[in-house]
Amino acid sequence: MKGLIQRVSHANVVVAGETVGAIDAGLLLLLGVEKDDDEQKADKLLDRVLRYRVFSDDNGKMNLSLADTGGGLLVVSQFTLVADTCKGLRPSFSSGATPEKGNALYEYFVKQAQLRHPDVATGVFGADMKVSLLNDGPVTFMLDV
Secondary structure, eight states, X not given: OEEEEEEEEEEEEEETTEEEEEESSEEEEXXXXXXXOOHHHHHHHHHHXXXXXOEEOTXXXXXXXXXXXXXXXXXXXXXXXXXXXXXXXXXXXXXXXXXXXXXXXXXXXXXXXXXXXXXXXXXXXXXXXXXXXXXXXXXXXXXXX
């Protein structure tokens, strides 16, 4: 399971012209599910996302997590994160989960996030989404579990 987190001032997801998810300051998480992923990996990634220290403390150091700040979390499914791009000119998606498994683990991840964090928004799994964000920093990290 892979998660690309971006510290944002705000972010939103639009599907078919309608905003389906939006947050103010917090983290945008692009979530990629691989075929060998399971709920245990989802729990581990969620813990890292919520506790990863990417927000500045009073001294300007990255010492605060999303759990510390209470900011928003926008979770967007991103199948292309699991692509193998090591060779050739076309990505391979052979390590990606099936749509059914990907959706099930995405939904599980979101449900667990909502149980553990007060401000969680989402995109729509498998939809053609337009994601807008203002990256704060810029600060972007790839988390693998």
